[in-house]
Amino acid sequence: MKNKIPGYHGGLLDINLTTGKVCKTAISSEDTEKFIGGRGLGMKILWDRLKEPGINPMSPENPLVFMSGPFSGFPIPSASRTCVVTKSPCTSPLHSCHAFASTVSYSNMGGFLGPEIRFAGYDGIVITGKAASPVYIVIDDDKVEIRDAKKYWGMETDAFDRQFIEELGDRRFRTCYIGPAGENLVSYSCIIHTAARAAGRGPGCVMGAKNLKAIALKGSKMPGIADHERFVARIEKTRKYFKGISTGTLLTMFWKNDGMAKFLEKNSENGVLTVKNFREGTFLKADKIGAAAAKQKIWIRSSACYCCPLACKRGGVVKKGPYAGIVHDGPEYETGTMFGANLLVSDLGGLMKAVFDGDNYGLDIISTGNVIGFLMESYEKGYIDEDFLDGIDLKWGNVDAILKIIEKIARREGIGDLASKGVKAVSQKIGKDSEKFAIHVKGLELAAWNVHAYPAKGISYATSNRGACHHNGEDIDQQNFYAMVDSLGICTFATDHGRRKKPGLDKDDFADLLTAITDVEWTGDELMKAGERVFNLEKMFNYREGFRREDDKLPERFFEEPLTVGSEKGAVLNRKAFNKMLDQYYEKRDWDPKTTKPKKSKLEELGLSFALGSV
Amino acid sequence: MGEKRPRKRKEHRNLMKSTRRDFIKNMAVGGGTIFLLGNLGLLQLSCKRLGLEGKNGTFSMIVVDYSKCTGCRTCETVCSAYNHKQKVNGKVLPGLGNPFYSNISVYSFNPDVDIPTVCAMCPDNPCIEACPVLPDTKTGRKALYRDDKTSAIKNDLSRCTGCGSCAEACSARGVGVIVPNPATNQPERMCTLCDGDPQCVKYCPYGALSLVEVKPDGEFYRMPPDIIAEELAKRWYTI
Numbered sequence: 001m002k003n004k005i006p007g008y009h010g011g012l013l014d015i016n017l018t019t020g021k022v023c024k025t026a027i028s029s030e031d032t033e034k035f036i037g038g039r040g041l042g043m044k045i046l047w048d049r050l051k052e053p054g055i056n057p058m059s060p061e062n063p064l065v066f067m068s069g070p071f072s073g074f075p076i077p078s079a080s081r082t083c084v085v086t087k088s089p090c091t092s093p094l095h096s097c098h099a100f101a102s103t104v105s106y107s108n109m110g111g112f113l114g115p116e117i118r119f120a121g122y123d124g125i126v127i128t129g130k131a132a133s134p135v136y137i138v139i140d141d142d143k144v145e146i147r148d149a150k151k152y153w154g155m156e157t158d159a160f161d162r163q164f165i166e167e168l169g170d171r172r173f174r175t176c177y178i179g180p181a182g183e184n185l186v187s188y189s190c191i192i193h194t195a196a197r198a199a200g201r202g203p204g205c206v207m208g209a210k211n212l213k214a215i216a217l218k219g220s221k222m223p224g225i226a227d228h229e230r231f232v233a234r235i236e237k238t239r240k241y242f243k244g245i246s247t248g249t250l251l252t253m254f255w256k257n258d259g260m261a262k263f264l265e266k267n268s269e270n271g272v273l274t275v276k277n278f279r280e281g282t283f284l285k286a287d288k289i290g291a292a293a294a295k296q297k298i299w300i301r302s303s304a305c306y307c308c309p310l311a312c313k314r315g316g317v318v319k320k321g322p323y324a325g326i327v328h329d330g331p332e333y334e335t336g337t338m339f340g341a342n343l344l345v346s347d348l349g350g351l352m353k354a355v356f357d358g359d360n361y362g363l364d365i366i367s368t369g370n371v372i373g374f375l376m377e378s379y380e381k382g383y384i385d386e387d388f389l390d391g392i393d394l395k396w397g398n399v400d401a402i403l404k405i406i407e408k409i410a411r412r413e414g415i416g417d418l419a420s421k422g423v424k425a426v427s428q429k430i431g432k433d434s435e436k437f438a439i440h441v442k443g444l445e446l447a448a449w450n451v452h453a454y455p456a457k458g459i460s461y462a463t464s465n466r467g468a469c470h471h472n473g474e475d476i477d478q479q480n481f482y483a484m485v486d487s488l489g490i491c492t493f494a495t496d497h498g499r500r501k502k503p504g505l506d507k508d509d510f511a512d513l514l515t516a517i518t519d520v521e522w523t524g525d526e527l528m529k530a531g532e533r534v535f536n537l538e539k540m541f542n543y544r545e546g547f548r549r550e551d552d553k554l555p556e557r558f559f560e561e562p563l564t565v566g567s568e569k570g571a572v573l574n575r576k577a578f579n580k581m582l583d584q585y586y587e588k589r590d591w592d593p594k595t596t597k598p599k600k601s602k603l604e605e606l607g608l609s610f611a612l613g614s615v
Numbered sequence: 616m617g618e619k620r621p622r623k624r625k626e627h628r629n630l631m632k633s634t635r636r637d638f639i640k641n642m643a644v645g646g647g648t649i650f651l652l653g654n655l656g657l658l659q660l661s662c663k664r665l666g667l668e669g670k671n672g673t674f675s676m677i678v679v680d681y682s683k684c685t686g687c688r689t690c691e692t693v694c695s696a697y698n699h700k701q702k703v704n705g706k707v708l709p710g711l712g713n714p715f716y717s718n719i720s721v722y723s724f725n726p727d728v729d730i731p732t733v734c735a736m737c738p739d740n741p742c743i744e745a746c747p748v749l750p751d752t753k754t755g756r757k758a759l760y761r762d763d764k765t766s767a768i769k770n771d772l773s774r775c776t777g778c779g780s781c782a783e784a785c786s787a788r789g790v791g792v793i794v795p796n797p798a799t800n801q802p803e804r805m806c807t808l809c810d811g812d813p814q815c816v817k818y819c820p821y822g823a824l825s826l827v828e829v830k831p832d833g834e835f836y837r838m839p840p841d842i843i844a845e846e847l848a849k850r851w852y853t854i
Binding site for chain 2: 073074075077112119158161162171172194195196219220221222225228229231232235239242243300301302303304305306307308309311315316317318319320324325327329
């Protein structure tokens with residue numbers, strides 16, 4: 001059952017793990033034109049399948065949607081992304097009449113999965129139901145098998161990655177899987193791919209709830225295309241563009257030299273690094289864990305995702321010290337900051353071990369680092385004692401203690417059981433005024449960009465549709481731009497971030513490529529409109545669940561405790577100014593500033609009238 | 616073609632001039648085949664007859680600097696696009712680049728090692744030797760044969776019986792790149808050297824691939840990807 005839509009296969013692979021039924025579901029050209037693919041089309045699928053609010057994200061009904069975009073599978077530079085869309089197991093509103101109210105969750109991951117979904121002949125894979133016992137899924141073009149995974153249950157991701165491909169017997173298979181954290185339903189567990197890439201911020205938990213250990217897929221197909229000649233010319237132009245800027249000192253050289261880790265020292269200097277559970281913006285020992293140190297002591301090589309000329313991923317081996325011999329990726333900016341600066345860890349070897357463990361258990365390192373930072377601060381302040389922490393002396397910078405907590409979280413043992421529920425839950429348990437330094441929005445932990453001196457990032461976190469997300473965009477245009485980019489299947493690192501001054505592909509480049517692929521004449525502005533549509537549908541999903549303006553709130557810390565060191569010493573957010581920024585944000589979005597409900601006229605303008613009756 | 620050649624030469628000359636030492640050093644680290652960096656050696660596609668008849672026993676092939684490869688698989692897509700052209704509205708255009716049909720394949724391993732794998736142009740011709748089709752009386756060719764110009768392995772589809780012997784021989788004695796077509800069982804994935812302008816070399820964003828004249832006694836020559844990966848992992852990640 002497939003529709004002929006140029007640039008798409010026109011079908012989803014639908015797998016129900018309760019019944020074992022596998023079928024292909026058509027997608028309509030109306031949906032591809034409105035929601036593009038990836039994050040946008042994934043949201044539309046989620047909307048269509050979850051017809052009412054309050055459905056338990058851990059229940060069999062919650063679909064786990066692996067989406068490619070219309071760029072996926074074509075050799076467009078940096079078109080490597082996979083978007084995993086589901087109902088979030090991490091978030092919750094302050095007030096809602098629905099017991100299991102939570103936001104949408106969209107996790108964007110690099111690597112090779114999105115393209116391979118298309119090679120296998122699908123635009124996306126939708127997993128519903130729950131297997132009676134652990135299983136994995138093997139997809140080889142039209143052949144789909146659900147196999148027993150009991151022997152793999154409990155296996156950590158690094159070992160699994162090696163063994164699974166051996167069993168599959170063909171290295172052309174692309175795989176993704178969960179670790180013990182996902183199996184044990186740690187709310188912020190990841191789906192891991194290539195042992196180090198991750199669809200983070202929660203979908204691993206939903207996969208675990210479905211008793212699904214892994215998916216392997218490969219294929220031989222490619223979707224048809226509307227204008228072959230134009231496409232070939234545009235690809236050539238895009239490749240030339242990247243080659244051109246790589247000879248200068250711009251975009252590609254930036255990534256090629258240091259990858260994301262470059263930001264560690266840079267942000268520390270600028271006072272926007274996450275340090276000591278978001279208490280500070282500058283880490284005085286940032287040079288010990290930054291790119292220069294990693295280059296000297298750890299890194300061996302760079303890796304790139306599918307057809308990407310940037311290669312931002314670094315990996316290597318710890319050569320000295322107690323953790324010598326650890327082979328892994330990183331540290332990059334988020335992992336290096338959340339397990340490094342945020343916990344005052346300056347031992348690069350220890351940091352690498354923590355990052356390895358986090359990935360190996362299949363934990364989200366942003367959330368895990370955030371939760372541990374919160375526990376460290378609570379411990380330092382005497383809100384909790386060693387007994388509360390199962391006897392672990394969780395002092396700032398104590399790598400051994402951090403490693404113990406990481407394992408406890410993944411296995412949900414002792415303190416780990418509470419910590420596995422996220423910083424919001426831990427803070428509720430500890431009580432007192434600990435919520436002031438429980439650093440989350442809507443229940444999802446903030447990432448490695450601090451906001452005392454960076455109000456725009458504060459807006460980004462507060463208004464993100466999946467809870468505190470560092471990829472949300474700092475103003476409306478950028479948010480719409482990112483929503484569009486995430487829907488196309490290309491990586492934001494290759495773009496101009498919606499800012500025309502920066503190097504990188506812009507909305508008109510995307511429109512040009514998408515017009516060649518599909519039979520629709522796209523313009524950059526229409527693509528931006530599609531991004532806005534996606535963002536508004538996500539918003540409507542959250543609104544239906546009960547999220548209101550009171551939920552778009554940053555922790556008190558950022559308004560009350562100014563930074564005490566670094567170039568931004570004294571910086572703190574001004575509550576009045578911040579609220580005014582939010583007011584302006586909602587007004588510009590055409591949302592009611594009191595409730596954040598998108599206005600009827602806005603939804604109609606965006607072609608989202610179908611969402612009107614839902615609330 | 617007339618326009619392309621000088622540019623290509625220039626690139627390679629720069630490579631020799633400025634980074635010849637690095638190049639050799641990387642090769643030593645990353646493995647690969649021993650190079651003959653003569654005045655002509657690195658630059659030109661060999662038009663000589665192949666195999667042991669060649670000057671100094673050398674021949675041209677795609678060689679990988681494993682230390683530069685990032686595993687992005689751009690090579691697979693450009694190979695596929697060039698070697699599987701499509702006719703669209705009467706025009707012959709490059710294909711869309713489906714990597715499934717590529718003659719070069721990047722195999723990825725854990726720990727992180729990526730091994731682009733391509734026909735090794737084996738001078739002792741295990742695939743041709745295995746071909747049971749009798750040599751043509753005029754050309755002396757079996758179904759599988761060496762192209763006179765590029766020395767690449769070619770298959771005469773009209774004479775090939777699809778017996779699969781070449782694929783078996785390739786996997787037993789070569790790198791194992793030959794894959795029988797699922798429908799016809801005829802051999803595929805032999806490197807064509809793209810008529811002398813290999814697309815993988817041209818488009819690799821990381822300069823990891825080169826067309827060079829080699830002598831078949833380099834340390835990783837003809838080794839299957841898993842053996843190379845194991846050895847590189849040992850070198851890179853063992854302390």
